[in-house]
Amino acid sequence: MSLSIEMGWIMFKLKPSNKNLEEMLRLPKVSNYDYLLTTDKDLVEDDKINIVFKEAQTHKINRLLDLIVNGEEVFLVGHNERGQKRVEVRSIQYVETFGDDVYLVMKDYRLLTKNKLYQLEKELNDIDFIRVSKSHLVNIGKIRYIKPAINSRIELIMNNDDIVEVKRTYLKDFKETLKI
Amino acid sequence: MFKEILIGLLAVISILYFIKLFRESRFNFLLRNKQKQMRVINTNVNFKRGTLVKALVPAMTIALVLLANPGVEYNKFSNTNPNVKIAEINSKSDIMSIYKDFQENIKNDGYFGRGVILEVEKETEALPEMTLDNSESMPTEKADDYSETNLQVVGVDEIDNVKTDGTFIYSISDGKVVITQAYPAEELSVYKSIKYNLEEECVEENCYSEYPSGMYVDEDYLIVVVNKNTRVNWKYYEEKKENEDDSVRNMIMPYWYGSSDTAVYVYDKEDNFELVSTFELSGNMIGTRKIGDNLFIITNEYVNYQAMEEDENLDVLPTYNIDGEEYTCGYEDLIYIEGTDPYGFTNIYGIDLDKSDVDLETILGSSSHNIYVSSSNIYTIDHRYHFFGRLEGLITDASENEELTTISKFSLNDHEVELTATGEVKGYPLNQFSMDEYKNNFRITTTTGWGENVLNRLYILDEDLTEISVVGETKEDKIGKPEERLQSTRFVGDIVYLVTFERTDPFYVFDLSDPQEPKKLGELEITGFSSYIQQIDKNHVLGIGFEADDDGRTTGLKLSVYEIDYDTVDELGLIKVEEIHKEVIGNGEGSWNWASVTYNHKDLMFNLNKGILGFPLSQTITDGKLWRHQSGFLLYDFSLEDGFKQIGYATHGVEDYNDYVYKGLYLDHNLYTISNHKIAVSPLDDVENFIKIIELVE
Numbered sequence: 001m002s003l004s005i006e007m008g009w010i011m012f013k014l015k016p017s018n019k020n021l022e023e024m025l026r027l028p029k030v031s032n033y034d035y036l037l038t039t040d041k042d043l044v045e046d047d048k049i050n051i052v053f054k055e056a057q058t059h060k061i062n063r064l065l066d067l068i069v070n071g072e073e074v075f076l077v078g079h080n081e082r083g084q085k086r087v088e089v090r091s092i093q094y095v096e097t098f099g100d101d102v103y104l105v106m107k108d109y110r111l112l113t114k115n116k117l118y119q120l121e122k123e124l125n126d127i128d129f130i131r132v133s134k135s136h137l138v139n140i141g142k143i144r145y146i147k148p149a150i151n152s153r154i155e156l157i158m159n160n161d162d163i164v165e166v167k168r169t170y171l172k173d174f175k176e177t178l179k180i
Numbered sequence: 181m182f183k184e185i186l187i188g189l190l191a192v193i194s195i196l197y198f199i200k201l202f203r204e205s206r207f208n209f210l211l212r213n214k215q216k217q218m219r220v221i222n223t224n225v226n227f228k229r230g231t232l233v234k235a236l237v238p239a240m241t242i243a244l245v246l247l248a249n250p251g252v253e254y255n256k257f258s259n260t261n262p263n264v265k266i267a268e269i270n271s272k273s274d275i276m277s278i279y280k281d282f283q284e285n286i287k288n289d290g291y292f293g294r295g296v297i298l299e300v301e302k303e304t305e306a307l308p309e310m311t312l313d314n315s316e317s318m319p320t321e322k323a324d325d326y327s328e329t330n331l332q333v334v335g336v337d338e339i340d341n342v343k344t345d346g347t348f349i350y351s352i353s354d355g356k357v358v359i360t361q362a363y364p365a366e367e368l369s370v371y372k373s374i375k376y377n378l379e380e381e382c383v384e385e386n387c388y389s390e391y392p393s394g395m396y397v398d399e400d401y402l403i404v405v406v407n408k409n410t411r412v413n414w415k416y417y418e419e420k421k422e423n424e425d426d427s428v429r430n431m432i433m434p435y436w437y438g439s440s441d442t443a444v445y446v447y448d449k450e451d452n453f454e455l456v457s458t459f460e461l462s463g464n465m466i467g468t469r470k471i472g473d474n475l476f477i478i479t480n481e482y483v484n485y486q487a488m489e490e491d492e493n494l495d496v497l498p499t500y501n502i503d504g505e506e507y508t509c510g511y512e513d514l515i516y517i518e519g520t521d522p523y524g525f526t527n528i529y530g531i532d533l534d535k536s537d538v539d540l541e542t543i544l545g546s547s548s549h550n551i552y553v554s555s556s557n558i559y560t561i562d563h564r565y566h567f568f569g570r571l572e573g574l575i576t577d578a579s580e581n582e583e584l585t586t587i588s589k590f591s592l593n594d595h596e597v598e599l600t601a602t603g604e605v606k607g608y609p610l611n612q613f614s615m616d617e618y619k620n621n622f623r624i625t626t627t628t629g630w631g632e633n634v635l636n637r638l639y640i641l642d643e644d645l646t647e648i649s650v651v652g653e654t655k656e657d658k659i660g661k662p663e664e665r666l667q668s669t670r671f672v673g674d675i676v677y678l679v680t681f682e683r684t685d686p687f688y689v690f691d692l693s694d695p696q697e698p699k700k701l702g703e704l705e706i707t708g709f710s711s712y713i714q715q716i717d718k719n720h721v722l723g724i725g726f727e728a729d730d731d732g733r734t735t736g737l738k739l740s741v742y743e744i745d746y747d748t749v750d751e752l753g754l755i756k757v758e759e760i761h762k763e764v765i766g767n768g769e770g771s772w773n774w775a776s777v778t779y780n781h782k783d784l785m786f787n788l789n790k791g792i793l794g795f796p797l798s799q800t801i802t803d804g805k806l807w808r809h810q811s812g813f814l815l816y817d818f819s820l821e822d823g824f825k826q827i828g829y830a831t832h833g834v835e836d837y838n839d840y841v842y843k844g845l846y847l848d849h850n851l852y853t854i855s856n857h858k859i860a861v862s863p864l865d866d867v868e869n870f871i872k873i874i875e876l877v878e
Contacts (some may be wrong), residue, residue: 090220109630
């Protein structure tokens with residue numbers, strides 16, 4: 001069975017709470033959760049999916065969580081003057097349109113794709129891409145820093161140092177998406 | 181009052197600033213939390229370094245295990261390069277495991293893999309037919325002075341679609357090699373033509389066809405290199421399928437596949453162009469050179485892993501065939517450079533034309549499409565992939581890394597070829613002129629990245645392909661302005677000329693006499709750019725390329741002469757570089773020009789002593805209502821003092837995209853222009869006035 005799960009559904013909770021371990025497992029703070037991670041088998045909960053592990057296995061658990069969260073890899077095909085290339089969507093910084101052209105912006109190059117922005121928005125929404133303006137669809141995983149200005153403008157500094165602005169009309173959705 | 185306002189203002193500003201800070205920290209907290217949930221590690225300013233390291237330790241361990249790829253042994257020959265790993269191959273299972281590891285890595289990294297490949301049988305030999313022999317005795321008169329192919333390296337001949345030996349012009353027309361008596365001009369006539377199986381012939385599962393891709397001519401031989409195509413005959417399978425033959429039905433794949441091989445036919449000039457030997461080499465030719473009596477052919481061929489996997493006893497190895505006798509390469513002759521694409525073999529064939537002997541060296545790796553050949557070594561280049569697999573997102577983006585190019589160096593001892601060194605550089609070379617060998621050192625220019633991240637580099641490697649120095653790695657010694665890519669390179673001894681372009685053409689001169697410390701001597705910024713450069717003499721360089729406006733839009737073709745004055749040094753310590761002559765063939769309103777010489781150096785006819793420079797030029801011209809296409813050979817009177825003066829434009833009067841003048845050459849005082857169906861001759865000083873024009877078609 002393949003793991004194809006919508007993002008936003010999978011939440012992990014560690015019991016008993018251990019700050020160090022939470023940090024190592026990169027667990028966000030959650031109130032609701034589907035998966036219970038525990039080092040004590042007496043703490044398992046009936047209505048959850050329970051993973052019992054030993055502290056020494058932390059790195060294995062980390063990898064398992066990656067696999068569960070990332071699920072299936074999703075690829076997009078684009079091309080530039082060097083030819084065609086297939087990229088895993090999570091390595092895309094953001095998607096940008098110029099007129100009718102849609103570009104997948106990678107760290108240091110960009111690819112022209114045949115997909116339309118609205119199609120990509122629909123497809124990639126589950127993988128935490130978010131529309132921030134008429135011409136930009138941003139990979140949340142590639143935002144390095146959020147820089148709000150004094151007025152309600154917000155700039156996103158991407159991992160490749162590009163700056164993408166969140167337009168006013170998309171601000172509400174953007175805030176909503178950030179809240180887990 | 182003023183004080184209160186000021187305090188009020190400050191308070192408002194502070195509050196606003198506080199709100200901004202609060203929002204900023206709130207947003208970034210949410211972002212980090214969200215990214216944690218997405219299991220993305222970001223090198224954020226807020227991020228605690230210790231945590232990152234702790235989290236990375238187990239991941240790095242896994243990455244190291246993955247990268248080390250246990251099970252493959254390294255070091256077959258004395259490879260001294262720490263960056264390059266060589267895998268030894270002794271059996272079929274070795275190459276199968278290399279393939280599987282690579283497939284696995286490719287899958288994890290999201291690169292393209294290749295589809296299913298169907299094996300097709302090699303063509304049984306079909307000898308070319310000779311036709312149109314309309315001469316009783318062979319002409320022997322020869323011009324004293326005639327064009328030779330414009331070569332990158334003196335003494336290393338390059339294949340071309342037109343050649344001359346002073347008596348005959350050899351050209352390719354409609355899949356035939358046409359031998360035309362060219363000297364004396366009045367006698368211009370077709371002497372002989374050699375026909376190849378251009379039409380596809382289908383025999384059961386396969387369809388065959390062949391096409392001459394180029395020629396060499398020397399004192400003794402005419403050597404024709406032919407591309408042989410074998411294609412799966414789907415009709416045959418369709419028919420079988422209708423007959424409900426299950427075994428065959430299962431074989432039908434949704435992929436269309438054929439193979440391409442290379443044949444070399446050697447004709448004896450003394451013996452009225454009799455075919456004296458035939459070499460059939462597996463793989464599609466990607467490059468060739470000829471040094472004396474030794475011919476080198478480099479081919480690529482796909483490895484049919486699927487078929488090998490299905491059939492335990494099947495071996496798919498490079499084969500060659502000398503006059504009907506077949507030889508196959510052994511597994512132990514194969515070499516694999518870790519990280520390169522193992523989907524195919526790159527074969528380097530050395531052929532002794534006199535002794536009809538072949539030497540073959542094969543590397544498992546097929547991304548090589550660019551070669552450089554000096555008088556004693558062949559250099560092939562390959563793309564090397566980065567693999568980080570599923571840990572990609574955790575450590576770094578595989579796609580975000582720079583391109584790597586591996587270099588394989590094969591030494592030449594007569595026709596014997598042997599891999600002697602491998603090396604690696606960042607970026608990708610543009611063409612054969614991006615590479616050079618001088619005093620045993622290998623020099624290469626590469627470009628990597630896009631947009632603002634473009635980096636152009638100039639590497640000097642020693643004879644073991646170990647880096648001696650590199651220019652362009654840091655901001656301070658960057659080659660070209662931001663966003664500019666290398667457009668042409670020409671190495672001449674201790675000097676290298678470089679052209680980069682985005683909006684204007686910076687032309688650079690570097691001194692490489694100290695390989696440890698290459699030094700920029702001078703630069704010049706002008707409009708347009710040269711895509712081909714050739715040194716005329718120590719102080720003058722010819723550039724051929726495009727003129728452009730200030731925004732970098734090309735507006736036509738351009739010929740330039742750069743003058744380099746090594747003795748005049750300015751206050752910055754740079755020598756004086758000037759564009760002393762410039763000729764622009766402008767596109768004009770609604771018209772455009774196209775010249776193959778901008779990317780194919782072999783289409784340039786240039787002789788400083790004769791004072792001539794010419795190349796084929798195609799034009800589309802409009803009078804505002806109608807479009808007209810014309811092609812011809814544009815000839816200039818050229819001297820360093822006076823620059824370019826147009827002599828004339830020789831056209832064959834054809835207005836057809838498929839029939840254009842594609843080459844011009846001179847024999848003594850006459851210009852010969854060759855189009856697909858005609859050869860015309862006219863005096864060099866009056867090129868538009870033909871002495872004779874002949875048809876090449878029967």
